[in-house]
Amino acid sequence: MLRKNPSMNAILDQIREVVIQIATPYSTGTGFYLKEAGVVVTNNHIVHDNREAVVQGEKLPRQLSRVVYADPKFDLAFLEVSGTEGLPALDIFGAGALHEGETVVSIGHPFGLQFSVTQGVISSTNREVEGVRYIQHDAALNPGNSGGPLINTKGQVIGVNTLSMEQSDNIGFSLPAVYLQQALSEFQAAAPGVKVRCESCSNVVAEQQVPDGKYCPHCGARVYLPSHAEMYEPVGIAERIEELLRAIGQEVPLSRRGPNNWEIQEGSARIAITYHEDTGLIMGDAYLCTLPTEQIKPIYEFLLRQNFEIEGLSFSIKDQDIVLSLLIFDRYLNLDTGMKLFRHLFERADYYDNILVEQYGALWRAEDIA
CATH class of the missing domain: 2.40.10.120 (Thrombin, subunit H)
Structure with missing residues (x-):
């Protein structure tokens, strides 16, 4: 230390x-x-x-x-x-x-x-x-x-x-x-x-x-x-993910973060996209904000209600961060469905972080306000 x-x-x-x-x-x-x-x-x-x-x-x-x-x-x-x-x-x-x-x-x-x-x-x-x-x-x-x-x-x-x-x-x-x-x-x-x-x-x-x-x-x-050096060219599912990110207006070269990893900034939310080749799982994790030290119960109740109501997405807590996640198996990913799913994640992420901070007392993440 x-x-x-x-x-x-x-x-x-x-x-x-x-x-x-x-x-x-x-x-x-x-x-x-x-x-x-x-x-x-x-x-x-x-x-x-x-x-x-x-x-x-x-x-x-x-x-x-x-x-x-x-x-x-x-x-x-x-x-x-x-x-x-x-x-x-x-x-x-x-x-x-x-x-x-x-x-x-x-x-x-x-x-x-x-x-x-x-x-x-x-x-x-x-x-x-x-x-x-x-x-x-x-x-x-x-x-x-x-x-x-x-x-x-x-x-x-x-x-x-x-x-x-x-x-x-x-x-x-x-x-x-x-x-x-x-x-x-x-x-x-x-x-x-x-x-x-x-x-x-x-x-x-x-x-x-x-x-x-x-x-x-x-x-x-x-x-x-x-x-x-040879210019990087993605293949397989990585190519498909980059194709759909490009189709929804993202600057793909600026989003690459190592093998099968991408990072998108949507409003104040940071969205990490990861493809796990061993399981075929594509994860989109939108890091919205962090839990406060007090009055946490109303936030948990809100997240549980939203998990019951929201379609295709789910809330979780990771190391005090409130995360909105999307899960897709690679065999179900195509350009049309992928665009709809990721647009939905991006829009909801930028929507929910403001609600959580302004109405429920959550805190902006330190790196988002640095």
């Missing part, structure tokens, strides 16, 4: 503005905006095989962001973004040495979850994995936190959260900031355009130096430029 003090609270309030949510059709993760470089930093494994990713921050509008640098050696990637006016600058740790026992804070902001902060201490400043030195610490790295910053008590970025050890108790690894500074310097010095670090010779090369799109001009090894 993070033990906060007034100065750390101020640091975290500022940093949360530049911690960025990242999603592709294959994965989700975290990144952070560096004002001086004008890019969002994240892990390469989060955006690998993608030309672009969906990004969103507390003060950064949701957008498709182009991947402009891929670094498989250091597991780094840079994304270009717009609408960054007013975002604060992050200080990258430079001079001096890190020490075992030093307090560190890991920060993440995966899609669907609130700003996540965990505290720990450095257990090793020089843990080598496949020729790369990492900071080992016990600040928990949860799923979706990869790519977020590791900071010290001064609010300086000392590393990029990269690895967590399976079947271990809070053992995490972060790439030291010195590697990030090296990558930024080489990225900025290289020729214009999308760039990649060659895993074989470690040179940073731009797409204009790789006319065939395949081989490093320095050593001839295979390189994988983000700009040459």
